[in-house]
Amino acid sequence: MPSASKRQRLAATDPLPPLSRPYLALGLEGSANKLGSGIVRHNPDGSVDVLSNIRHTYVTPPGQGFQPGDTAKHHKQWILQVVQESVKRADLKKGLEDVECICFTKGPGMGAPLQSVSLIARTLSLLYKKPLVGVNHCVGHIEMGRTITGARNPVVLYVSGGNTQVIAYSAQRYRIFGETLDIAVGNCLDRFARVIGLSNDPSPGQNIEIEARKGRKLLPLPYATKGMDVALGGILTCVEQYTHDKRFRANSARSQAADSAAAVGSLANGPTLSADGRHVGGHSSPMPAAASPFADLQADVITPADLCFSLQETVFAMLVEITERAMAHIGSREVLIVGGVGSNARLQEMMGIMAYERGGKVFATDERFCIDNGIMIAHAGLLAHRMGQVTELAKSTTTQRFRTDVPLISWRA
Template identity: 70%
Template sequence: MPALVRAPCPLKNPDRPVLALGLEGSANKLGAGVIKHDTDGSSTVLSNVRHTYITPPGEGFQPRDTALHHREWALKVITESLAAASISVADIDCICYTKGPGMGAPLQSVALVARTLALLYDKPLVGVNHCVGHIEMGREITGARNPVVLYVSGGNTQVVAYSRQCYRIFGETLDIAVGNCLDRFARVINLSNNPSPGYNIEQEAKKGKRLLSLPYTTKGMDVSLSGILTAVEAYTQDKRFRSDGRPNSPEDQDIITPADLCFSLQENVFAMLVEITERAMAHIGSKEVLIVGGVGCNERLQEMMGIMSKERGGQVFATDERFCIDNGIMIAQAGLLSFRMGYETPVAKSTCTQRFRTDQVHVSWRA
C-alpha cells in the first residue's frame, strides 16, 4: 500500500478551484500536466506536455538510458506545462508523481524531481498508482460511469472493475503484457520506434491480407502471450517469408509478409482480450467497457471491442493518444482525487516501487 497519511484539511467539497501538477515517467514517456477541479465538480485540463525517449529500430529502451532522458528533459517539460497552464508552481495545491509500477530508474528520476519541487515550494506530495491514473483519466474524459476496464499497455494487461473502494482485477496476463508483445515483435521485423513500435505494427497490420495460424491462449479470465510471440517470430524464419513483402517471381505468390504477421498477431491477441473482457462484463452485469493504456489507442482493438459491446447492447469508451499513452495529466487527476479526500505522501516516504498492483489502492473518492 502507498505511504499515504491523512491531511488536516480535506478538500472533498472545495470552496475554490484546486490545481494539481502531475509528473509521469514510469517508462520511456516523460509527462507533466496540470489539471483544475472547480467548485462545481467539473475538471479542466490546463496542460499536458510529453516527451518520448525513442531508440533506433530494433532496439528497446534500457532503464539507465531512459532515466537519463527523464533527468535531461524534466525541467523543460515541467516549464512548458506550467507555461501552457498560465500558472506558476506557487499556484499548485499539490504535486503528484508516479509511485509505480514501472521501470525502477526512470521512476526514481521523476520521484526525485517531484520531491525537490515539493520541498522548494512547500507543497504536499501525492504518490499515484500508474494504473489507477489511467483508469481515472479514462473515466473523466469519456464519462464512463461504472465500466469494465481493459487496461493494456507496455507493462500491464488487466481486466479491472470497481467494487467497494477498490479496483478489482478480474483477469490479467500470465507472462508478458500485450504492449511488450507487440513492441518485441516490432523489433524482430525492424520496425521504427518512432512514434512507437505498437503504432507502426498497427499501420503495417492494415496492409495484411493473410490470417496465419497462431496460438490462442486464454486460461479462464487470464491470457498468455509469450507463446504467440514465439510462434509469430518463428514465421520470420519460414522459407516463404519475404521481409520486403514482394514475391520473387509471378509464380511465387505463396509468400508471408511482415504485414501478414502484424495482422495475424493483432487479430489473435485482440480476440483474446475481447473474450476475457466479455466474461467480466457478464459477471458484473455491466454494459460499458473502458479501454485505457497505450495499446488502447489501437483502432482495431477499439473496433473489435465495439462489435462485442454492441452485440451485448453495450458501449465501448476509449480516448486518443493524448490520454491513452502515458501522460502527466492522468497522474494529476488521480492524485488530486486522493488529495481532495485528505491524503498526501510524507516526503520521508515519497519512494517509488516497480511493483504496485492496481488492487492495492484505496479508491477513497468513489462511493
C-alpha cells in the same frame, strides 16, 4: 446525460468533499519511455479542466528497446524543460505556487526512470512547500479515462507496454478479474516490431498497427486464454518463427529506406516536444486503408504485414473474450479501454462489435490520454489529495511492482 434525480442520487453518495474554489495539481509521469508533466484543475461545479499536457518520448533506433538507465538519463535531461513548458501552457499567475499538491507516479514501472522523476517531485515539493501525493500509474489511467469519456462504472481493459489487466470497481478498490500470465500485450507487440525491424518512432505499437492494415492473410497462432487470464509469450515465439519460414519475404530495401528516412525521434517529438500530448513532428503518415481481399494474393508468400495482422487479430480476440466474461459477471454494459495499446483503432473496433452485440458501449480516448502522460497523474493525485491522502517525504519511494488493486479509491462510493 443522467436525469436531475439521478444526478442528485450520485451527488448524495459521492464521498468527494465539495470545493469552494478551483483546486490545481501538477502531475509528473516517467514510469517508462514517456516523460510527462500536466496541470489539472478541479472546479466547484464538478468539472475538470486540462490546463496543460506536455510529453517527451525517448525513442531508440529500430531493432532496439529502451534500457532503464538510458531512459532515466533521458528523463533527467528533459524534465526541467517539460515541467517549465507545462507551467507556461497552464498560464499560472504564480507558477507552482498556485497548485495544491505535487503528484508523481509511485509505480508500477521501470525502477531508474521512476526514481529520476520522483526525485524532481520531492525537490519541487520542498521548494514550494507543497504536499506530495504518490499515484498508482494504473489508477491514473482509469480515472483519466472515466473523466474524459464519462463512463460511470465500466469494465476496464488496461493494455499497455507493461500491463494487461481486466478490472472492475468494487468497495473502494479496483479489482483485477484477469491479467496476463507472462508478458504484457504492448510488450508483445513492441518486441515483434523489433524482430521485423519496424521503427520505434513514434512508437513500435503504432507502426505495427499501420503495417497490420496491409496484411492479407490470417496465419494460425496459439490462442491462449486461461480462464480470465491470457498468456502471450508463446504467441510471440510462434509469430517470430514465421520470420524463419522459407515462405517469409521481408519488406523491400526501398521501402525500408523510405521508412527510415526521418531522423530517430522526429516523429514522436517534433523539434522539441509534444505540447498537447499528441505525437507530432515534421512527418505525418496517414493510416493506410485496409488491403482489398481481392488483391493479387501470393499463396506461398508470408509478409511482415501478414504477421502483424495475424498477431493483432489473435491477441485482440483474446482480450475481447476475457473482457466480455467480466461484463457478464458484473452485469455491466460499459467497457473502458485505457493504456497505450488502447489507442489502437482495430482493438477499439473489435471491442465495439462485442459491446454492441451485448447492447453495450465502448469508451476510449485518443493518444493524448491513452499514452502515458502527466495529466492523468495530476488528476488521480488531486482526487486522492481532496480525500486527505498525502505521501510523507520519508515514504515517497517508488516501486516497480504496485498492483492496481492495492490503492484505496476513497473518492468513489
